[in-house]
Amino acid sequence: MASSWLWISIAIAALGNISIDAMDISLPKLVQDTYHAGVWLVGTAGTANALGAIVGSIIIGQRRQLRRRGILAYLSLLLTGGSTMAIGFPWPTVWFPWAACGCSVFIGLGLGTFGVIWVTVLQELVPEEKQGRVFSIDALGSSCLLPIGLSLAGLATDRFGPSWMFLVGGGVLFLLTASGLLVRGVRQLD
Template identity: 50%
Template sequence: MGLVLTALSIPQVIFLLIGGVVADRVPRRLILFLADISRALMVLLVAVFSYFHWLQFWHLIALSFLFGVASGFFFPAYQAIPPQLVPQDARTSANTLTALSRQLGLLIGPLLGAGAVALAGPTSAFAFDGISFALSACCILAMRLVRQRTPPSPSSFLAQSNQEIRHGTIKRQSTLKKAGGDLYAGLLYVTQIPWIWITIVLFALGNVCLSSPMQVSLPKLVHDTYQVGIWFLGVLGTASACGAMIGSLVIGQFPSPRRRGLIAYLSIALSGLGTIALGWAWLMPPFLERMIAILACLCFGTGIGVFGVIWISLLQERVPIDMQGRVFSIDGLGSFCLLPIGYALVGLLTDRIGPSLTFVCGGLGALILVGIALSVRTIRLLD
């Protein structure tokens, strides 16, 4: 399973930046359609091979790799297409609905998958999953794009750089060099906007502090420190997902709140406090211990939900439409590039000092990062 996940994740990372460049050159709806059709074929091939007893392990590796390639193209186009679908005043609400659907998928998806495997077997489960991608592709075809005004570029230099690349100043160069020029323009744009590059860097570190303990240390915290069964791990995961939905719903009620930069980072502070509380809950009596742990995960998810909606809405509003694919791909790569290192470090830390102190350290680290971010005036005043 580890090799399959590796084969899936590596091409996602490699093709993320390429997908961002393509998303700014090719119609995004077409990219989404082709990516979903490709992923449907990959999953359905697993079902077909399994049905005829042809399936071998290398098939899973190869198909997972191709699935990851398609996902690398899908993500930037998916994040960048909402401005072409909804007007600006409805964008926060649209991002809220997107976040809710994602969290519902995380809650319901495992249940549907487990139910399909239990009732009809893994072959039918893969077939059902492949059909779901095909249905998604049909929904993408039904989307209707609306005309949008392109947000002004924050600097004439960046606008000129992007214009030159897109309108043929480098026509004599190869296609690869053109793509490299587009990617360079995207990187240049990100580095010129402090609130974007600072957030990408801090979020990469924040994922190490917050996501890594949740992924690596939480099972050991539940088993060794709380001394309860695996069922409580499911309860905490559900509480976190419910918190994310609550946070998304709450921020969705305010389409254009003031000081969104301040609100976004305060929401991360809430997640950090929840992480600390999760590590210290064992100090309480058993009944209070579990209640505090559930509330801590609820706070953790709420903060992540609020931040996610605000961050995506800000990028969609402030970044020029013809630059959004590249910016979202850089954001995705930058935000999650340290997670493998974080998993390893948190695993070592959990073995050395225990899961409880690991959560406390992660939460404190997140609070320090919030303090660094809010020391930047541009972020504090970002509306």
Template identity: 35%
Template sequence: MHDYARDLGLLRDRRFALLLSGRTISVLGSAFAPVALAFGVLELPGASAGTLSMVLAAASVPMIAFMLVGGVVADRLPRQRVMMTGEFLASAGYFAIGAMMLTGWTPMPALLTAAALTGIATALALPALTGIIPDVVPPDRLQSGNALLGLGANASRVGGAVLGGGTVTLFGGGWALMASGAMFGGAGVLVALMRLDRIERPPGERHSVLKDLRDGWREFRTRQWLWVVVAQFSLLVMAFEAGHGVLGPLLFKDRLGGPAAWSAFLAGEAIGMIAGVLVSIRLRPRRPILVGVLLCLPTALPYVLLGSDAPLWAAVAAAFVLGVCFDVFGVLWQTTMQREVPPEALSRVSSYDMLGSLMFGPLGLLLAGGAADVFGAETSLLACAVIIVVCTLAALLAPGVRNLRAPVAPVTR
């Protein structure tokens, strides 16, 4: 029988508590940003869906370009310091965008530069986060640790979606982005307070960046389950970036109630992710990657409903289902990577995972604006749903996805 009390015992560990607190506040800041940025940009004089696409792509492209560098840095330097640096860079970027919107000085080059800074911050912080978890959590409690981190992040997504939409409605996107910047700064301080043992490489192991990248690539490409699912997510994320980044806000702005209604949709998704934590703590599938990939199929449902002119309550309910599925997938995926990949290469492999998964995201953002103009937001959302289903079914054809088995956990009493 699985013991919830033992899982919650991780909270008594100071290092894990600080990691959890920092991650939770960081995600709260990032949950403010999408609503504030989307509606703040769309309210700028002369702004269009294409303007929003450009700003979002300006954050995504540097994130992808620097992701591999972030993985190498996180495997070479103390991951705590790398995470801290990423949080402070994100804080600076969102403060800058918020200040520009508040002052009314919003030249496109300055907006794009500040957005790019937030993308670089993400490229540093995320590979370090994946690698730092096994440094803090015992091996037999990795799934529980990932689930608890997911619980904090998902609670922040709920709070951020609700508070972000309310802040934008009452005070405007500029103040919401300033609040986001303050949260990233607070997260950086909490990460700085962690005390982790310095992990030293054996003498003579230091290599060039290219050698480190080649070694990380070897660890990545020799695991079929890993590269197949990353290929799946390269298309799936493209669809989600288009749907969540541009098409959804555009549809809600025109027809479904504006930022408050869009926040309700995002809150439904985030509440689903909180519910998914309870499932992910208890669920111990023998074939974790197979289960995770199958859970990607229902994530197309919100786009089907939005594209079919369904009522808002149905779209929010579908977003809840999406949240449950994505949370369980995320915990199974992170735990499997942390178990299967050597610790000294984990951040680099994670960076290849993120690079591959996100590499078509900017394309989705850039295509979404034009697709909405030509075909309409509803038809474009249906196309996103088709992409999600097709790429998921294709991933299920790989034996490595279907057959990878989790280690048998010892029985505890």
């Protein structure tokens, strides 16, 4: 199928967004209950995430010609998944603020890089008369499972703990992304 890269990416986004959005639910509990830090750390980690996304977007956006965009986009999601898992590791309390902010930078870097590549590829490869439908399906696919995922993330965080949510959520995104790299259409996306 010529557009296998498109459909597999939308499916991965539908499932993967659930796992990385667990960070929004679980981070305050991890910061407060596990590391006994204040809300300042949640804000600082969010700022670090945004800065990473800005840097990733600017770096990729400045490139005139990117080769192997499918592989590069998926590698950026692997970085996001791995960095999400790393926040869940049992850090020494004194190191956790640095780890949370450093990992958040890489999460943002991965998401920013992926976002620029994804939108550019859609605009270049989807025929203009179909772009409205494809962008709508992409938006729906990316967000359709979020209400269920956020509810489950809250329940699972209370039941199993926030560290577990980061480890599992990042691991799910990592495995989904790695499986996407097995698709020839993704690897051949240039």
